[in-house]
């Protein structure tokens with residue numbers, strides 16, 4: 001659906017880019033990708049440097065791609081600031 005447009009028009013996506021924000025909309029693809037990017041299976045995948053079965057299952061359940069999750073993590077203020 002709203003691919004590529006990085007959550008434009010979504011208040012929760014806008015807020016998450018600018019501040020630590022824990023709001024999500026299930027109807028927004030970028031919100032779902034951000035939710036997955038903060039999840040334990042995603043952190044575990046990063047730590048192991050591979051896509052774990054749990055992470056793949058979560059991607060399928062939330063109907064987002066790994067690429068979308070990576071993009072959401074980059075745009076996420078909380079994760080940007082946590083990396084410092």
Ligand SMILES: [Zn+2]
Pocket residue numbers: 007010011012013025028029030031032
């Ligand atoms: Zn959103």
